[in-house]
Amino acid sequence: MVNKSSHIPIYVQIEEELKRRIDSGEYVVGEPIPSERELSVIFGVSRMTVRQAITNLVLNGLLYREKGRGTFVSKPKLEQPLNGLTSFTEDMRARGLVPSNKLIKFEKQQPPFDIARDLLLEEGEEVYFIVRIRNADEQPMAIERTYIPVRALPNLTEESFNGSLYRLVEDTYGLKIGNAIQQMEASIVAKEDSKYLQIDPSAVVLMIKRISYLTDGRPFELVRSSYRADRYKFISEIQR
Numbered sequence: 001m002v003n004k005s006s007h008i009p010i011y012v013q014i015e016e017e018l019k020r021r022i023d024s025g026e027y028v029v030g031e032p033i034p035s036e037r038e039l040s041v042i043f044g045v046s047r048m049t050v051r052q053a054i055t056n057l058v059l060n061g062l063l064y065r066e067k068g069r070g071t072f073v074s075k076p077k078l079e080q081p082l083n084g085l086t087s088f089t090e091d092m093r094a095r096g097l098v099p100s101n102k103l104i105k106f107e108k109q110q111p112p113f114d115i116a117r118d119l120l121l122e123e124g125e126e127v128y129f130i131v132r133i134r135n136a137d138e139q140p141m142a143i144e145r146t147y148i149p150v151r152a153l154p155n156l157t158e159e160s161f162n163g164s165l166y167r168l169v170e171d172t173y174g175l176k177i178g179n180a181i182q183q184m185e186a187s188i189v190a191k192e193d194s195k196y197l198q199i200d201p202s203a204v205v206l207m208i209k210r211i212s213y214l215t216d217g218r219p220f221e222l223v224r225s226s227y228r229a230d231r232y233k234f235i236s237e238i239q240r
């Protein structure tokens, strides 16, 4: 399986072989893979080399380590298309997963300057500030901090956030959602978010900032979402 005279480094060859075993289902999701010692015997290489291959697969989210228990196969990442203005609830339902929310904060406030500017607010205008953990099948996937101009959606309450915000905007308020501008960047998870997302304090998250507009051009939300990078990959179709 390992070709020692190849120009491809041995740890890369092992990484590819482990990936193949994960993809083929030989190594099962949620189950441990053989130990470093066992793999070093199977492949006839040093434990160091095996460890390097495993570490790369851990960093790529295909495997995860549990202290004292071993290395396990991760669930495949959710593929999130980047070409439609959909809600978290719609995205999860489309995959047969059950969405749920945990409301961490709901308050009316004077927004920070940059938020007021992006939401085209007038001086002194207030926003609702909402922090929600978004779960799929009861597993935390993302944490979202949402700013909504009070003028755009008056009379919101905590109960408004039991379900989907976009359903509320469209069905309860009878407004039409038009488009959004989105930016994405990678970041180390914020300290307080790591416990909500149940990830390591040094883990990486994908941060998305979305400003969404009604069809008449009025902004109705500015959302900062931190998505678990070990559970998500974003896909877009590009054309020439």
Ligand code: 16G
Residues within 6 Å of the ligand: 086, 087, 088, 089, 090, 144, 146, 163, 164, 165, 166, 167, 208, 210, 221, 223, 225
């Ligand atoms: C998504 C949106 C977020 C929106 C939410 C509404 C991204 C990056 N963000 O999470 O801006 O507020 O959906 O979801 O996709 P809901 O209708 O389920 O509450």
